[in-house]
Amino acid sequence: MTTFQELHWDSIKFLKDHLYRRLASPLNNALGRLAIAQHVDNPDEADAQFRRVEQSLEIALNLIKAWAALIHVQSGGEIHDHQRRVIAPDGLPPWLVDYLNMRTALRIEHTLPLFVHIESLYEMLLSMCQLGSTVGTLKLMSLTDAKGDPESVWVRAVFEPPPSGTYRSLNRLVSDLKDSNP
Structure with missing residues (x-):
C-alpha cells in the first residue's frame, strides 16, 4: 500500500483542481437559481428555475460518479x-x-x-x-x-x-x- 509520503501530490493537486473547477460551476449555478426562485412570483418561472437547479445538481453528481468509476478502473478495478x-x-x-x-x-x-x-x-x-x-x-x-x-x-x-x-x-x-x- 502507498504511504502518505509516497503519494504523488502533483497528480492529486491536478485532480483536485480539475474536479473543483468542474463542480463549482454547477453547484454555484444551482445555489444562484435557488436564490432567484425564492423571489419569483410566477409559478412557471419558479418551476423553470427549479428544473435548472435539478440539472445543475445532476451534472455535479454525475461528475463525481464518473470520476469515481474512472479512478476505480485506473486503480485495477473493472466495471462489471x-x-x-x-x-x-x-x-x-x-x-x-x-x-x-x-x-x-x-x-x-x-x-x-x-x-x-x-x-x-x-x-x-x-x-x-x-x-x-x-x-x-x-x-x-x-x-x-x-x-x-x-x-x-x-x-x-x-x-x-x-x-x-x-x-x-x-x-x-x-x-x-x-x-x-x-
Missing part, C-alpha cells in the same frame, strides 16, 4: 456488466438532453441501444460539449449508427474553429488546451 445499463435511443435523461440542447444542436439519430456505464457516457457527452465550446463554436453533437461489425454508435461533435488563434493545428490545439488547463 451489472454496473452497465441498456439505454434506448430515446433514453438519455431530460436534464442531459436539455443541457446539450441549450449549448448546441443535438441530433440523436442512432437506432441501436447502448450498453454502457451511464455516468461515464453522460460525462463523455458533457466533456465533448465543453471541449467543442473551448476550441471554437460548437455547431452540432450527434449520435448515429456506425456501419460495420460490431454494431456501434458514433458520437460526434462538430465545431467551427475561431478564424485565427488557437486552432491552427492539432498539436497547437493540444498544447494550448494543456496551457489553459494546467
